[in-house]
Each structure stands twice: as structure tokens, then as C-alpha cells.
Amino acid sequence: MRRYATDFTAWGILILLVIVLLLVFSQRESRYKDLGDDAPLPDKLNPVVEEKMDKLVQRAADKGIEIVITETVRSKIEQNELYAKGRTADGSVVTYARGGESYHNYGLAFDYALRNKDGELIWDINYDGNGNGKPDWFEVAEIAKDLGFEWGGDWSRFKDYPHLQMDFGLSIRQLQNGLRPKHEKKDDPK
Structure with missing residues (x-):
């Protein structure tokens, strides 16, 4: 028994x-929409990413830091052209992602630069334009992470300081297979 x-x-x-x-x-x-293997790539940023990007720009400005968005959505062709840099094209390696392997290709990432007091775009990660003793680049990254972004400067394999993304729990393979984030309108205090 x-x-x-x-x-x-x-x-x-x-x-x-x-x-x-x-x-x-x-x-x-x-939480996701399944658009199938032949899902078209977006031609604009995901609405949540865009909303949070705008908040990032404003919060940085409130701290005396001007950021400029330099890149948002990329086509597979544009991504492959970037991938070629430092390999089959002149220049330094700027990415390890081929077309379809970047969150930029799915409207889930953007790149930024800082504008200094002379109006020039800079990518100097040690620049302290607001004079508070902290590099502006890292201040922006902290604001972005508070808003839910993943920062390329935290990556161990390849530091991509200008890069911010939101993956919504989706891997590149899932995005390639047609899954996309599904968003419902709700109030977000961040």
C-alpha cells in the first residue's frame, strides 16, 4: 500500500x-506576436523603445547632457555594410552582427553620441561636459538602464558604448523566426 x-x-x-x-x-x-518566418523587418523603432529613447534624451538634458541619436533602425543591407568594415571594406571593425543578427534590424536598438559645448558630436567616453566629475557617457548609460535598456558598454566581448537596446526577452533567433514584442498601452512611471 x-x-x-x-x-x-x-x-x-x-x-x-x-x-x-x-x-x-x-x-x-x-507576450509576443508570431508573424512567421517571412515577417517583414520594421522600418521604424518599436513604439516602447522610441518612447523610452525620448525619455532618455529629456532626462539627460535635465542633467545638462545633450545626446544625439545617430542611428535607429537598420536594414539587413546596411547592417552587412557595417559588418564589412574592417573585414572586406576599409575602416575598423564596428560590429560583430551581420544583417538580421542585430536588434537594430528589428527596431529594438539605437545608437547615440554626445554634443559638446562647441556643438560637435563626440564619442569620448570620458567627457564631462556638465562638470559634475562624472563622465557624461556613463551618466547617460545609467539613465538608460534605469529606463530598461541594455547598454553595449556592459558587454564583455565587444564594448559598444553608443549602443542601447531592449530585447523584451526575445533572442535574435526568435526575432529571425518572426516573434515580435506585443505591447499593451499602460501607464509607466519611468
Whole structure:
């Protein structure tokens, strides 16, 4: 009798675990739209990314830092041209992502630069234009991370200081397979 109770308990736990996993998986997938393998690439930023980007620009300005958005959505062709730099084209390597392998290709990333007091665009990560003793580049990165962005300056393989992205839990492979973030309008205090 005892053996049957143990077997029943083990089966019960297994069934409960399967139900929980199915619920978690179905809720996770419901956060995304599935557009299929032939999903078109967007020609503009994801609306949440754009809204947060605008907040970033404003919050940086409130700290006396002027940032300029230098790149948003890229086509696969543009991405491949960037990938060629330092490889088959003149220049230094600027990316390890080929066309379709960058969050830029899906409207989920943008690049920025700083504008100094002379009006010039700069990419000097040590520049302290607002004179508070902290590099402006890192101040912008902290604001961005507070807004939910991933910063390329935190990457270990390739430091991409001008790069910010939101992946919404989607890998590049999932994006290539047609999954896209699904957004519902709700108030966001950030």
C-alpha cells in the first residue's frame, strides 16, 4: 500500500510540474506576436523603445547632457555594410552582427553620441561636459538602464558604448523566426 502512495505522489508532482511549465510557457509566448518566418523587418523603432529613447534624451538634458541619436533602425543591407568594415571594406571593425543578427534590424536598438559645448558630436567616453566629475557617457548609460535598456558598454566581448537596446526577452533567433514584442498601452512611471 505504501508503494502505491509513493507512486501516486510522484505522479502527482510530475503532473503538477508539467501543468506549471505549460502555464508559464503559454503566458511567456502570449507576450509576443508570431508573424512567421517571412515577417517583414520594421522600418521604424518599436513604439516602447522610441518612447523610452525620448525619455532618455529629456532626462539627460535635465542633467545638462545633450545626446544625439545617430542611428535607429537598420536594414539587413546596411547592417552587412557595417559588418564589412574592417573585414572586406576599409575602416575598423564596428560590429560583430551581420544583417538580421542585430536588434537594430528589428527596431529594438539605437545608437547615440554626445554634443559638446562647441556643438560637435563626440564619442569620448570620458567627457564631462556638465562638470559634475562624472563622465557624461556613463551618466547617460545609467539613465538608460534605469529606463530598461541594455547598454553595449556592459558587454564583455565587444564594448559598444553608443549602443542601447531592449530585447523584451526575445533572442535574435526568435526575432529571425518572426516573434515580435506585443505591447499593451499602460501607464509607466519611468
